[in-house]
Amino acid sequence: MATPELDVFQVIADPSRRQMLKMLSEQSLPINALAGHFEMSRPAVSKHVKILQNAGFISITDSGRERYCMLKQDGFKALQQWLEYYDNFWHNKLRNLETLMDLKEKKK
Structure with missing residues (x-):
C-alpha cells in the first residue's frame, strides 16, 4: 500500500514523528532501537519512518542486518x-x- 503524499507540515504535525526527529538529531538509530522508545507496534513505527523518509527528513542506510535512520536536510529546507x-x-x-x-x- 502506497503512503499518501504529505506536505512537510502534515509530516511534523504528528508528535511521534517530531519526537523521532528529535531523537535522530542526537544520533543515528536503527529502526528497532527507535521503535523501543515508543508505545506502538513496530509496523506503526515503520510507517512513521517511511513518512519521514518520503518527506526528506531522514534517510535510511542498511548496515548488516540493521537499518539505520539519520537526519537529512531536504525536509527541513522546505x-x-x-x-x-x-x-x-x-x-x-x-x-x-x-x-x-x-x-x-x-x-x-
Whole structure:
C-alpha cells in the first residue's frame, strides 16, 4: 500500500514523528532501537519512518542486518523556506513602521 503524499507540515504535525526527529538529531538509530522508545507496534513505527523518509527528513542506510535512520536536510529546507518568507514579511513590516515613526518624529 502506497503512503499518501504529505506536505512537510502534515509530516511534523504528528508528535511521534517530531519526537523521532528529535531523537535522530542526537544520533543515528536503527529502526528497532527507535521503535523501543515508543508505545506502538513496530509496523506503526515503520510507517512513521517511511513518512519521514518520503518527506526528506531522514534517510535510511542498511548496515548488516540493521537499518539505520539519520537526519537529512531536504525536509527541513522546505520548512526553512516557508519560514523565511514570513521572516522577510515581518522584517519589512517592522522596517516600514520604523521609517514611519522616524518621519513622524522629524515632523515634531
